[in-house]
Amino acid sequence: MAKHAPNKIINWFRGQIAVKMTSSILLLLLFVCAAFSVSSYLASKSLTTKLEDQFVLRLTTNIENVSKYMTSIPEHADEITGKDQPAYTKIKQQFEQFKKQDSLENVYVLQKVQNKDQIVILTGVDEDFGTEYPFTPEMNSAIKENKLTISEIYKDEFGIHKSVFVPLKNVKGENVGILGIDLDASVVPKTKQELLWTTFTITLIVIVIGGLIAFFISRSVTRPVIQLMRVTEKVAAGDLSAQVAIQRVDEIGKLANAFNEMRQNLDSLIRQIFSSSNLITNTSAQLYQSADESSSSSAQVAVSMNSMNEGVAEVVSSITESTSSIVEINTELSEVTSEVKEMQEMAHKVGAQSADGQQLVEKTLHQMNVIQKEMKHSQEAAQQLGNRSKEIGEIIHIITEIAQQTNLLALNASIEAARVGEQGKGFAVVAGEVKKLAEQSTKAASSITELVSSTQNDSLLVMESIVQGNQAVEQGQSWINDTYENFKVIFNGISVFSNRTDHLIHTLERAERSFEIISNAMQKISGITEEQSAGYEEVAAAAQEQSASIQEITSAIRQLSDMAVVLQSSVQNFKITD
Template identity: 30%
Template structure:
């Protein structure tokens, strides 16, 4: 089969679009059914094990109550899941417990001994392996002890020992007796219904494909046949046959519209060829007239070219002068901008000086206030020291009074001692008292002497401090006067700087305005220079265009001759069509 025709391509594409979704849908249905059946089978295995464990729990309660013997309870479980033990040691499958076609429930202990099994009850199956070497009995016991789970293994089919098939088992350990209860069957038990579904889906897909192919063949014919008719008509048009009858297709779809478009094409092409034949005849006549007009235009173009050359020379001179003026104006603008920047810098510096002067004025005012405070404090200190000197002099007077009293007391004590000596034995006690009084008077005299020296020292130091404070007071007065003068000077400087800042700001504003106007003038001059250059270039281009026009007119004359020849050739080509 080749794919050169539309019919073949449509059939192949439609077949693929029909086949692929059907196959995918059928396979997904089969997989979903198989998965659902597997889940249902696992649930069946689990439910059978859970039912057995519930039965063990119930019988164990009877054993614990003492109403049932343990061995009898175990046998009841075995009979319930399988059946009565036969004379040959086997047990039949319980028909009431359906686990697939060949599935059954069996019981193991933790050592792998089969406690309930149709054929090998009492045997140890701990080391049993499947065809892959997996010890599935150990896996069942391990899974059961871990809370229950699924075990997969390969084992002979019940009806054919030589056929190894996949098996599935659910195991769970009973906490009462330590039994591992397992329920198993081979996997194909779960998938038999899915295989029936797969067969049904396959048949459905096959029938659908056959019906679809027939419908696709009909549709492909309905599309390909009209296209073939249109193709044949198109080939005749390509050979120049415009005498064919119009296509008549009953189809209203794209093929019908294609036939209508072909009919319109034939009609328009016939009209166009007729028009071209008429036009080519007139073209021959007009080409001769064009040749004569081209000669006249060429003569006028030569005269215009000379005039444009003179205009171009004058425009170049004007553009040169404008460029020089623009260059000089640019330099002037640069100088003005620099002056403007310097003026702004001076303005900023003046503002900084004004700020510093204001700060200095504030500091001097603060210093003047502090000097006034110091002046007041020193004045008070002088007054207090003078008062201290006055008090010390009063203390000196009191000390002299005390000294006189002490001297008199000493003299009186001496007289009292003399009188006591005259009195003899009777005046002895009075003599002792007089002696004590004399000693006290001497001590007072000594103390008064020390106080006198201290007071004299205080007076001396007070005089010295008074002199120092007087000198300091005079210096403070001088400092206050100088600071006041400095404050006045700062006030004058501040006012002068404010005036200077105002003038500098005015100068800076004028410079900025000059810079702005200079920039505008520079821009205008550049525009004039640019326009002059463009004008010169335009005139040169116009001159060149006139020259090119002259050359072109020569070419037009030559082309008109060629056009006449082409018109003749066109007439020959038109004659090939059948109108």
């Protein structure tokens, strides 16, 4: 647990902008305060040095003046044995005058008497003579080395001093004591202490005020950032109704305005995607229904074409049989010339067969009318299929435009997310998925467009084949009408032939010629009918191909509808503004 505590503190420090800003400012203040403290220390040291130099100069000057005085008078301080001596009074009065005149702290004479250190004269003190006062190392050094000695600043029972000492000689020239001057040096440590306390106080005030300023600055910066972070987390969770209410004109305000604009753009994008997905779903349902109807129509056309083909095959078979019968009749007519009775009987048979042929031709004519109507229906269905294909093409064009617009909006969302940076990563992922979906929609729409184009081409071919088949049916109908009329003539001729046996030969000759004409006509009709049957087979094959194409379109539309449903489910995760 203790091992993880530093890591938690480091992670907390790294995860807080306010802590980073406050710490950075405090570190800067500490550096400034440290520099200020060093500068103050150096200034204090320099000032102390200058003060000590001034003390040394004053002490040197004052001790020279006192020494000159001591050498100028006939009395000797080492000969003073008590306070009642005139020399004591004279010298002490002059020392007091030096003290007052030069603002000295003490002027004194110390002497070694019988190995004891004692005061001879000390200004400012009445009971001075004979008082023991141990010599300091500087005093002993002055006596021993016989030179002027200046002490360091020191503290004793009388205060804080800086002193100067010169040896005191007797009549023999021996060093028997010292002549000393003290200056009040309390100003030096006092100045040091005041500078230290001033530096400490200023440093403490700067750190406290700087800390407060850093706290308020970091708070003013991080408060809108935290607010923006919370709103960003809501937007990342799909709540696009959240707004950043920051009224500032600095970079943070611009960032908040840019974020609000990005959120509004994303909200509009999601709205458009939702609306587009609904439109795609509805349009796909309509397309699916239209394609289903077209597929049913194509299947019906194929069934009708197969039925028509079977009917035409029956017509061909009937015409073939009629042609064979006519050939047989023609043969029998050649033999009737020699056998009248057999010819008359054959005439009855021919009459009966002519009646049957007339009924067959009537059936054929009726079937041709039915074929013509079915051809017209097929032509109308093909035209309707072409129109539906055009409508599908227009709708696919709309879908393509929507997918392109969606792709463009997804690109704009990716750009805005990149500007935001780390907060915009969630929005960049969503924009990428929308872009992929738009590209898939574009590819699907392109595939559907190709299928629709192929269907339109097939529809045109079917329409051309139906038109040609319709023309062939009309021509065959005309020929069958002629055949029907010829059968009437044959039937009437045979009736007349039965009643007018005397004109049998002539009538048979005319009948023979007529049968030759009929045979040629039937052969032509048979050839045309076979061609029509082949055309119907092609129409049926084209209808089957169209049905397969429409089934592919239906599958593509179903995929598009599924994609729209997936897009709707993805968009529903977002909460947009009302």
